[in-house]
Amino acid sequence: VNALERRLARLESERDLARLAAEYCHGADDRQIETFLAVWEPDAVWDVGPHRFTGVAEIEAAVRRQWDAFDGMLHTTSNPVIEFDTESLARGRLDVVSVAVLADGRRVLTTGRYDDVYARGADGWRIRERRAVVTTSTELPAPPG
């Protein structure tokens, strides 16, 4: 039973990490700040290309600037690969495709990936570090007014 329990706990951790990835997207796209901030450890690092935000206060300010800059966004994630260093520390890589709506109606289709570190504390798994890497960014025409 102990061996079964360990295997089951691993599957549950993978399920919880998949959910963390989903809640990040839903929080960002639905502009639900509590949902978005709940995926991070208090001292988490969000590294988005030239910028690096440390701690939830900086992360909150950064996501709010994104919300000001875009009329809307949708993030989809795919292809998660998780490696466990221990049962409470893991690294992950996801692929991401997003569609953002600019203020003038044009859309930007972006592809990229997340390179993540996750840690499990008293409240479950959280993102300790997320590095977002953009691989392509393509402007799509605005829909006919």
Add this chain to the structure above:
Amino acid sequence: VNALERRLARLESERDLARLAAEYCHGADDRQIETFLAVWEPDAVWDVGPHRFTGVAEIEAAVRRQWDAFDGMLHTTSNPVIEFDTESLARGRLDVVSVAVLADGRRVLTTGRYDDVYARGADGWRIRERRAVVTTSTELPAPPG
């Protein structure tokens, strides 16, 4: 063992619900009516913006109208978040990106989400209610003839 069995059954339910989401897309996109209809409860509700279809007969008529309107479609789903009210009733939210091909060859890239209710009966999990919300719709050029 009973506690292990309950945790395992939960993971299996999540797996079954992920498969339900996949079969919906495959049924719709491959135009396999049996696959598509098998994901719904007999009295299910499919709420697609201004329209609301109740029961599998209305749902079948609605998907056949979509098949008439488009030369082809591909739906991808992402970021599932499932909440269980009981072990046989759950709510889910998924993100969706679809590409539809119009009769003249133009393509429409649509982003949105599904807000779902699932119920488990004698034949397993089915969709009781799906509300589809479109967040963006962008026309892409037709490929060069």
Add this chain to the structure above:
Amino acid sequence: VNALERRLARLESERDLARLAAEYCHGADDRQIETFLAVWEPDAVWDVGPHRFTGVAEIEAAVRRQWDAFDGMLHTTSNPVIEFDTESLARGRLDVVSVAVLADGRRVLTTGRYDDVYARGADGWRIRERRAVVTTSTELPAPPG
């Protein structure tokens, strides 16, 4: 416990097959040949429309030609449905959306699906056969230089 172990092993196989799908994409997109080739059985078949590659040597040559032809690619997978013939042989179907960058900067958005056969050997699950079917291919404008 034996019945629990069998159910757990099934979930682990599904997890392993999801990871295989992810490693295929990461290997191809990151141009990591070891990662890409590790997902295949030695005699695997990769059927990509008019072409059919048999064995890892042909598969390696084929992916390297793709890498020469494109400046970059990102594959996302979705909607996996796996059917087990036995505990070491399974069939799967996935939906795929990819964005490829051409040498002149234009992008091609492709939708399609993978029809797969997987087998489990001493080293775990591998792809025995993958048939890639393209359903749409749409050229997107290059970003402003």
